[in-house]
Amino acid sequence: MIGKKLSLKADVIVGIGDLSKMTGVSTRQLRYWEEKGYIQAVPSKKNTTRKYKFEMSYKVQAIKRYLDQGYTLAKSVEQAEELRKKFEIWKKFIMDKVEKVEIVDAENDYGIIDLGDLEGDQNKRVYGVVDENGCHFEVRRQPDMDK
């Protein structure tokens, strides 16, 4: 598991103006989406202005992309949330199974991803290979331990 440290993200807060500029979605839309419950600002008693977690910009951008593709706002939100769900599953798998990433060719972003033992056969190891041919899996014999 190599991903734990990556989740130590500081929660950056942005105002509605910044969120709008970051995403290309008007402040009018952002307020409307929030009113509809499609996006949420960080709850606060005192402040009279909306504050959003930086992560919310991802959702807003996702919604905008689907909107631009012709989906209705409601459908765009559904798609965006489904995308996030899938991403969480994807992330969970990657964070749990990727043991090592070896850079083979830094120029072309080629490399080999060590995905650990093949289930049910500790003598074989699964690799994800990214090279000039694209991406593919390989199962190789378990390399002998150094020590």
Added chain:
DNA sequence: GTTCTTACA
């Protein structure tokens, strides 16, 4: 200067 709400096109 920015954000908020409300109202109208």
Added chain:
DNA sequence: TGTAAGAA
């Protein structure tokens, strides 16, 4: 959803 107005 854009824009305008007046207040905070």
